[in-house]
Amino acid sequence: MNLAYKILASKLVSGELVPGQEIGIRLDQTLTQDSTGTMAYLQLEAMGIDHVAVEKAVAYIDHNMLQTGFENMDDHEFIRSVAKKHGIVFSKPGNGVCHQLHLENFAKPGKTLIGSDSHTPTCGAMGMIAIGAGGLDVAVGMASGIYYLSCPSVLQVVLKGEKPTWVSAKDIILAVLRKLSVKGGVNKIIEYTGTGAASLSLTERATICNMGAELGATTSIFPSDERTYEYLYLQGRAEDYIELKADDDAVYDEIIEIDLSKLVPLVAQPHSPDAVCEVGQLEGMSIDQVVIGSCTNSSFSDMMKVAHLLKGRKVADHVSLVIAPGSSSILAMLAENGALAAMIQSGARILECGCGPCIGMGQAPKSKGVSLRTINRNFKGRSGTNDANVYLVSPEVAALSAVKGYLSDQFDEDMYLADIPNIPYIKNPHFFINEYDQKQEVIMGPNIKPVPRGQKITDVISGEVVLKVEDNISTDHIVPSDSKLLPYRSNVEHLAKFAFSKVDSEFYDRAIHAKQGFIVGGDNYGQGSSREHAALVPSYLNIRGVIAVSFARIHRSNLINNGILPLVINKEDYALISQGDQIELIDAKGSVDEDREVTILNKTTSKTIKATLNLSQREKQMLLYGGLLNMIKETGGQKI
Numbered sequence: 001m002n003l004a005y006k007i008l009a010s011k012l013v014s015g016e017l018v019p020g021q022e023i024g025i026r027l028d029q030t031l032t033q034d035s036t037g038t039m040a041y042l043q044l045e046a047m048g049i050d051h052v053a054v055e056k057a058v059a060y061i062d063h064n065m066l067q068t069g070f071e072n073m074d075d076h077e078f079i080r081s082v083a084k085k086h087g088i089v090f091s092k093p094g095n096g097v098c099h100q101l102h103l104e105n106f107a108k109p110g111k112t113l114i115g116s117d118s119h120t121p122t123c124g125a126m127g128m129i130a131i132g133a134g135g136l137d138v139a140v141g142m143a144s145g146i147y148y149l150s151c152p153s154v155l156q157v158v159l160k161g162e163k164p165t166w167v168s169a170k171d172i173i174l175a176v177l178r179k180l181s182v183k184g185g186v187n188k189i190i191e192y193t194g195t196g197a198a199s200l201s202l203t204e205r206a207t208i209c210n211m212g213a214e215l216g217a218t219t220s221i222f223p224s225d226e227r228t229y230e231y232l233y234l235q236g237r238a239e240d241y242i243e244l245k246a247d248d249d250a251v252y253d254e255i256i257e258i259d260l261s262k263l264v265p266l267v268a269q270p271h272s273p274d275a276v277c278e279v280g281q282l283e284g285m286s287i288d289q290v291v292i293g294s295c296t297n298s299s300f301s302d303m304m305k306v307a308h309l310l311k312g313r314k315v316a317d318h319v320s321l322v323i324a325p326g327s328s329s330i331l332a333m334l335a336e337n338g339a340l341a342a343m344i345q346s347g348a349r350i351l352e353c354g355c356g357p358c359i360g361m362g363q364a365p366k367s368k369g370v371s372l373r374t375i376n377r378n379f380k381g382r383s384g385t386n387d388a389n390v391y392l393v394s395p396e397v398a399a400l401s402a403v404k405g406y407l408s409d410q411f412d413e414d415m416y417l418a419d420i421p422n423i424p425y426i427k428n429p430h431f432f433i434n435e436y437d438q439k440q441e442v443i444m445g446p447n448i449k450p451v452p453r454g455q456k457i458t459d460v461i462s463g464e465v466v467l468k469v470e471d472n473i474s475t476d477h478i479v480p481s482d483s484k485l486l487p488y489r490s491n492v493e494h495l496a497k498f499a500f501s502k503v504d505s506e507f508y509d510r511a512i513h514a515k516q517g518f519i520v521g522g523d524n525y526g527q528g529s530s531r532e533h534a535a536l537v538p539s540y541l542n543i544r545g546v547i548a549v550s551f552a553r554i555h556r557s558n559l560i561n562n563g564i565l566p567l568v569i570n571k572e573d574y575a576l577i578s579q580g581d582q583i584e585l586i587d588a589k590g591s592v593d594e595d596r597e598v599t600i601l602n603k604t605t606s607k608t609i610k611a612t613l614n615l616s617q618r619e620k621q622m623l624l625y626g627g628l629l630n631m632i633k634e635t636g637g638q639k640i
């Protein structure tokens with residue numbers, strides 16, 4: 001058996017480990033962050049449980065940290081109160097980014113974790129099954145201790161050889177993205193093996209697992225070995241270590257090989273993480289801003305490498321360099337060992353530990369600006385500036401380029417930090433609040449609005465195609481996030497006004513005018529963030545179905561959870577529906593009920609198209625009830 005299936009088998013509560021079959025797995029841990037958490041906890045509250053049903057549930061505050069109005073701190077207080085009521089650990093703002101913190105404090109080999117954030121697979125570096133999911137799925141996971149998913153196939157990535165000095169973990173995952181593309185991992189677990197994998201430190205593995213989300217993968221995983229032990233030991237958690245690896249004769253569904261010794265520094269160009277080329281090909285490109293941080297590249301070793309490179313050097317006059325260490329522990333360690341001073345003295349701006357610029361919470365680039373970032377996503381507009389160009393690079397390339405003022409991988413020898421101090425982490429327990437009081441009152445600010453409910457499927461569903469979009473539409477396109485919109489994650493009505501605003505500013509008006517309608521998409525519709533708002537908002541606007549060539553995994557689940565039909569059509573049929581067409585789903589309810597193809601009648605052209613749904617029994621029920629929350633309510637929690 002491969003490692004992924006070994007862990008899944010040990011947690012299996014229903015189904016069989018056959019790719020495509022629905023399986024239920026027992027959950028050990030959950031995590032939420034604040035931008036998806038408010039909604040998730042509203043949903044948890046609606047379920048009326050006492051204590052969460054998992055070993056460890058943690059609520060992080062890391063996204064909505066600007067607090068430009070009352071909304072964000074109201075959300076933080078709401079989450080803190082729910083956490084106390086249900087025995088969930090609360091991580092205060094300033095403690096750091098959820099994935100970095102989870103790795104440091106709670107991740108354990110062999111355990112299962114789901115999180116309401118697409119980069120939850122970061123903890124796969126620890127030899128655990130860590131999966132990103134919609135907020136409602138995480139709420140149900142907390143309440144029931146079980147998570148249902150379509151059993152993924154397992155793709156083995158054999159890493160061989162040794163990486164050259166200036167090649168970093170970021171370049172390894174960019175190489176995988178170049179090979180597989182942003183949809184190459186959909187419904188797959190990526191399992192890393194080989195001597196190259198064994199040579200990587202735990203935080204290097206975390207960078208690779210983190211950006212497995214950009215492949216669309218269900219999760220990514222590394223074995224648990226001496227490097228895992230080393231990290232746990234430095235975190236003061238040596239007792240959490242167990243060795244875990246695939247059997248020698250393990251079977252995989254697909255295998256690819258990457259020779260690390262052949263890699264060079266890479267860069268993902270605007271506006272997709274898989275638009276990868278060599279840094280050398282763009283050597284000399286002028287830049288305006290450099291951002292070092294995010295859950296991908298903000299570890300202690302990343303920060304130490306950056307500080308070493310910046311020490312005694314100067315950030316170019318025309319460049320703004322911002323650095324956000326991943327956790328308060330890392331920041332404390334950098335402060336103590338002098339690395340922080342080296343950064344500041346080079347002219348870097350130090351941000352508080354959190355997501356910050358990665359999700360457009362501040363540091364939006366100038367108009368048409370070029371920003372080099374160590375983050376994981378460069379979708380158009382995500383930085384907060386719609387016409388900015390964001391390039392994704394390693395921390396080393398980012399720091400060097402900040403000094404040079406242009407993109408470069410021409411390092412000097414003395415810039416390399418050969419030995420990263422292997423010292424025990426400074427722990428910051430005061431940032432974690434661990435309380436449980438069933439009588440705790442739930443504190444709700446005025447911006448926290450009720451969760452909208454989906455509608456039941458009827459026999460005939462008709463409406464206008466209010467929007468037709470291309471391939472690879474991300475949830476950032478569907479419901480954008482920036483410092484102005486993130487505070488409204490608990491107010492779907494307000495957020496709806498901005499749906500698709502970066503793609504088509506008239507979408508909202510059309511959807512309101514149409515009263516009921518459909519969206520047509522290409523391949524990989526809904527990639528990227530796990531935000532269920534990308535389904536809640538369309539549901540609120542009466543979008544009854546999304547017709548697409550294929551769907552990203554988390555978004556498909558979010559659509560079903562909210563009662564929206566994810567209709568899959570052939571590539572050739574994509575041309576047969578245009579924006580503005582009037583369409584009708586004939587016998588929609590019967591087709592869902594009896595697992596039949598759905599017939600779409602295009603009333604404008606009089607043509608018909610067939611679409612498939614491929615629903616599990618559970619998904620079918622959810623759609624018939626008009627979404628998961630309705631199903632839970634109507635069955636008194638009998639069905640989850």
Ligand code: MIC
Binds near residue numbers: 035116118529530531
């Ligand atoms: C992201 O990186 O896009 C986010 C912000 O972390 C999201 C969650 C969200 O949209 O709130 C994610 O990755 O799931």
Ligand code: SF4
Binds near residue numbers: 117119358359375
């Ligand atoms: Fe935060 Fe960015 Fe990581 Fe999302 S990708 S969790 S916004 S740091």
